[in-house]
Amino acid sequence: xxxxxxxxxxxxxxxxxxxxxxxxxxxxxxxxxxxxxxxxxxxxxxxxxxxxxxxxxxxxxxxxxxxxxxxxxxxxxxxxxxxxxxxxxxxxxxxxxxxxxx
Amino acid sequence: xxxxxxxxxxxxxxxxxxxxxxxxxxxxxxxxxxxxxxxxxxxxxxxxxxxxxxxxxxxxxxxxxxxxxxxxxxxxxxxxxxxxxxxxxxxxxxxxxxxxxxxxxxxxxxxxxxxxxxxxxxxxxxxxxxxxxxxxxxxxxxxxxxxxxxxxxxxxxxxxxxxxxxxxxxxxxxxxxxxxxxxxxxxxxxxxxxxxxxxxxxxxxxxxxxxxxxxxxxxxxxxxxxxxxxxxxxxxxxxxxxxxxxxxxxxxxxxxxxxxxxxxxxxxxxxxxxxxxxxxxxxxxxxxxxxxxxxxxxxxxxxxxxxxxxxxxxxxxxxxxxxxxxxxxxxxxxxxxxxxxxxxxxxxxxxxxxxxxxxxxxxxxxxxxxxxxxxxxxxxxxxxxxxxxxxxxxxxxxxxxxxxxxxxxxxxxxxxxxxxxxxxxxxxxxxxxxxxxxxxxxxxxxxxxxxxxxxxxxxxxxxxxxxxxxxxxxxxxxxxxxxxxxxxxxxxxxxxxxxxxxxxxxxxxxxxxxxxxxxxxxxxxxxxxxxxxxxxxxxxxxxxxxxxxxxxxxxxxxxxxxxxxxxxxxxxxxxxxxxxxxxxxxxxxxxxxxxxxxxxxxxxxxxxxxxxxxxxxxxxxxxxxxxxxx
Numbered sequence: 061x062x063x064x065x066x067x068x069x070x071x072x073x074x075x076x077x078x079x080x081x082x083x084x085x086x087x088x089x090x091x092x093x094x095x096x097x098x099x100x101x102x103x104x105x106x107x108x109x110x111x112x113x114x115x116x117x118x119x120x121x122x123x124x125x126x127x128x129x130x131x132x133x134x135x136x137x138x139x140x141x142x143x144x145x146x147x148x149x150x151x152x153x154x155x156x157x158x159x160x161x162x
Numbered sequence: 163x164x165x166x167x168x169x170x171x172x173x174x175x176x177x178x179x180x181x182x183x184x185x186x187x188x189x190x191x192x193x194x195x196x197x198x199x200x201x202x203x204x205x206x207x208x209x210x211x212x213x214x215x216x217x218x219x220x221x222x223x224x225x226x227x228x229x230x231x232x233x234x235x236x237x238x239x240x241x242x243x244x245x246x247x248x249x250x251x252x253x254x255x256x257x258x259x260x261x262x263x264x265x266x267x268x269x270x271x272x273x274x275x276x277x278x279x280x281x282x283x284x285x286x287x288x289x290x291x292x293x294x295x296x297x298x299x300x301x302x303x304x305x306x307x308x309x310x311x312x313x314x315x316x317x318x319x320x321x322x323x324x325x326x327x328x329x330x331x332x333x334x335x336x337x338x339x340x341x342x343x344x345x346x347x348x349x350x351x352x353x354x355x356x357x358x359x360x361x362x363x364x365x366x367x368x369x370x371x372x373x374x375x376x377x378x379x380x381x382x383x384x385x386x387x388x389x390x391x392x393x394x395x396x397x398x399x400x401x402x403x404x405x406x407x408x409x410x411x412x413x414x415x416x417x418x419x420x421x422x423x424x425x426x427x428x429x430x431x432x433x434x435x436x437x438x439x440x441x442x443x444x445x446x447x448x449x450x451x452x453x454x455x456x457x458x459x460x461x462x463x464x465x466x467x468x469x470x471x472x473x474x475x476x477x478x479x480x481x482x483x484x485x486x487x488x489x490x491x492x493x494x495x496x497x498x499x500x501x502x503x504x505x506x507x508x509x510x511x512x513x514x515x516x517x518x519x520x521x522x523x524x525x526x527x528x529x530x531x532x533x534x535x536x537x538x539x540x541x542x543x544x545x546x547x548x549x550x551x552x553x554x555x556x557x558x559x560x561x562x563x564x565x566x567x568x569x570x571x572x573x574x575x576x577x578x579x580x581x582x583x584x585x586x587x588x589x590x591x592x593x594x595x596x597x598x599x600x601x602x603x604x605x606x607x608x609x610x611x612x613x614x615x616x617x618x619x620x621x622x623x624x625x626x627x628x629x630x631x632x633x634x635x636x637x638x639x640x641x642x643x644x645x646x647x648x649x650x651x652x653x654x655x656x657x658x659x660x661x662x663x664x665x666x667x668x669x670x671x672x673x674x675x676x677x678x679x680x681x682x683x684x685x686x687x688x689x690x691x692x693x694x695x696x697x698x699x700x701x702x703x704x705x706x707x708x709x710x711x712x713x714x715x716x717x718x719x720x721x722x723x724x725x726x727x728x729x730x731x732x733x734x735x736x737x738x739x740x741x742x743x744x745x746x747x748x749x750x751x752x753x754x755x756x757x758x759x760x761x762x763x764x765x766x767x768x769x770x771x772x773x774x775x776x777x778x779x780x781x782x783x784x785x786x787x788x789x790x791x792x
Contacts, residue, residue, distance in 0.1 A: 083772055083773055154768045154769065157768065158765060158766030161764040161765060
């Protein structure tokens with residue numbers, strides 16, 4: 061039988077893969093994709109816990125939909141930034157984007 | 163009582179004259195002398211009123227008038243006056259000489275573009291000097307004392323376009339300031355012990371101490387404090403080794419020298435010792451120091467006066483010498499004699515300085531070698547100068563004779579034989595250098611370049627005549643009259659009133675010495691009966707030492723160049739290397755260095771920030787896990 065723990069293991073695995081992606085990848089696009097993975101891991105966790113705790117109500121599921129919406133908007137924004145960076149610098153390698161310092 | 167209380171108006175009127183001149187003097191030129199002289203005339207009239215009040219109450223009594231000034235930490239500071247014979251006599255002297263000098267200056271300084279400023283400082287000086295005399299507590303006294311020093315600085319450096327007066331003013335100010343530090347420490351020591359600045363209370367405690375009773379003053383502190391007060395007095399009264407400023411101060415206008423360096427400021431030191439005599443009497447050892455300093459000062463200064471060729475400098479050294487005599491007299495318990503001599507000397511020396519001013523005004527020089535025969539062209543100046551010279555020389559019936567005699571008696575009674583011989587010798591030298599200056603300036607042949615010299619205008623000769631009268635007659639105040647007045651010894655005294663008594667032996671020795679000095683001066687300096695050059699050659703070494711002023715200036719110069727400046731340079735290096743580089747720039751530099759290393763962690767790489775974020779949330783999570791959930 062599939063219990064809550066199984067969902068959480070999947071969620072944790074997905075989150076860790078996303079985290080690894082964010083840290084290890086140099087391409088801004090890949091980092092964004094990894095962030096999406098992490099967000100989806102959270103979504104799985106939310107849905108699983110929500111239906112496990114109170115199967116009759118949809119609060120967790122509705123929040124998940126909100127998260128997906130916000131994530132989509134965020135990705136749109138981030139892709140726009142990446143696009144501008146590419147226009148300016150002709151690269152999407154984050155190693156070259158080190159303006160956020162002294 | 164009522165009349166005496168009016169005394170506060172005397173300094174106040176001069177002070178308001180100062181304020182008025184500062185406000186209007188520049189726009190309306192004649193207003194400044196009018197205000198200043200008007201104020202001092204008011205002062206002179208009020209002195210008479212105060213004297214009346216004093217005589218009505220109790221001629222030899224002492225009264226204090228105090229108002230609260232302000233309060234600090236539970237200590238009330240008062241603003242008050244002492245009215246006693248000592249302060250009254252000083253008041254009279256200061257007001258009278260100030261008036262004479264200010265009138266004289268009308269003519270002497272009339273072409274000066276800074277006349278308004280001149281009278282402004284004169285008014286301020288008169289106000290602060292009167293305040294010194296009147297002050298009934300040490301704090302007010304010190305304030306006035308410093309104001310007097312400031313005015314002296316301003317007046318000596320009045321012609322600040324020239325280098326010499328500026329240097330002299332600086333020298334005078336710094337020298338007296340060094341001594342004033344000692345005075346301040348002394349005053350604070352007394353305050354520490356007694357708990358108030360009030361002179362009344364301090365003297366009362368000192369008298370208790372002197373009588374061996376329970377007193378808030380301890381004898382050790384009193385001795386140190388009194389000695390420090392005396393150092394302050396030495397600075398103002400130009401006692402050795404602080405005397406160096408006075409001869410240089412002759413670079414100022416001559417009327418200023420007559421006022422400040424003859425009759426008023428320089429005697430402030432003597433006045434201080436006389437005023438605080440209760441303290442000095444409680445610690446007689448200090449009095450011995452006072453008399454030794456006085457004797458040494460007067461001996462050295464009179465020999466310097468004897469060889470100098472500048473008329474004003476001769477008078478300056480003579481002043482130092484006579485201030486030394488006053489200190490000697492105070493040190494020998496000759497309180498009356500010292501004050502008596504102070505007044506007699508004040509009149510005579512102011513007269514001599516104004517006479518010297520008249521001579522130099524007419525002939526544009528102060529070198530006595532270039533003068534001679536002036537009696538034919540300026541008789542009034544010559545006669546009045548002669549009266550001053552005879553008075554200072556101690557020729558009978560002139561004021562200086564009686565006061566010198568009083569000093570001799572005091573020294574004879576309280577100090578040993580060496581002091582007496584020293585005093586007699588000073589008296590002899592004093593007569594000799596006064597005679598020398600008098601003969602060289604006014605007798606002999608009138609030189610060709612001086613043919614155009616003529617008598618000074620009435621505004622200058624009138625003060626001379628008015629000052630000559632007390633120089634001539636003041637001495638007779640030693641004698642009492644039948645109604646009330648019992649002679650100066652029954653008016654100004656410390657604890658014991660005494661009558662004037664003439665010691666025949668001492669008196670005749672001093673008279674003979676003075677007459678001999680005047681007698682040999684004419685053949686020595688004018689008719690040249692003796693070969694002066696041979697005498698000079700015989701004493702050439704001694705004369706050179708005297709001419710160089712016993713090398714005091716050179717020693718000070720060496721001291722400043724080799725000791726003070728070298729140590730200052732070391733301290734300056736210390737300041738730059740330690741205080742500035744290590745102390746001030748040190749923290750700043752280390753902060754900058756640390757920051758330059760620390761900022762390397764800010765890489766700008768996205769994944770570094772992400773790592774820190776992740777690690778951070780993991781740490782927060784585990785802390786929460788352990789602390790709350792676990």
